[in-house]
Amino acid sequence: MKLKILLPTAILLEVETEEIVVEAENGSLGLLPSHIDCVTALVPGILSYRTPTDKTVYVAVDEGILVKWGEIVQISTRKAVRSQDLNSLKATVENEFIRLDEGEKKARSALAKLEAGFIRKFVESGGTQP
Numbered sequence: 001m002k003l004k005i006l007l008p009t010a011i012l013l014e015v016e017t018e019e020i021v022v023e024a025e026n027g028s029l030g031l032l033p034s035h036i037d038c039v040t041a042l043v044p045g046i047l048s049y050r051t052p053t054d055k056t057v058y059v060a061v062d063e064g065i066l067v068k069w070g071e072i073v074q075i076s077t078r079k080a081v082r083s084q085d086l087n088s089l090k091a092t093v094e095n096e097f098i099r100l101d102e103g104e105k106k107a108r109s110a111l112a113k114l115e116a117g118f119i120r121k122f123v124e125s126g127g128t129q130p
Contacts, residue, residue, distance in 0.1 A: 001068075002071055005061070021049075060092075062079035079096070
């Protein structure tokens with residue numbers, strides 16, 4: 001199977017796999033090449049896949065969507081990081097996701113200030129357009 005993980009700004013990975021295990025809304029889901037085509041919502045968790053050389057790779061994924069169609073498994077998610085072992089994945093997740101969360105907090109704060117400014121100007125104008 002070909003696994004492709006898409007982020008909003010890049011393709012995180014595109015690899016050949018023998019087996020994929022993900023966390024879906026209704027539990028763990030294992031995919032083999034002969035698995036029926038499907039679409040499922042993913043919850044934040046650990047995705048693992050086995051390469052043709054029998055190596056297991058781990059990817060921490062945020063919530064997203066998985067589509068399996070024929071030999072292609074495509075995952076679309078906002079955040080994901082990969083690692084060869086679970087210990088380094090934990091450290092990477094903590095660093096990357098915390099950094100991203102801080103950026104999101106700053107963006108939300110800026111948006112709240114813009115909205116407050118808009119509302120204040122609207123009220124000052126008496127609720128009419130300038």
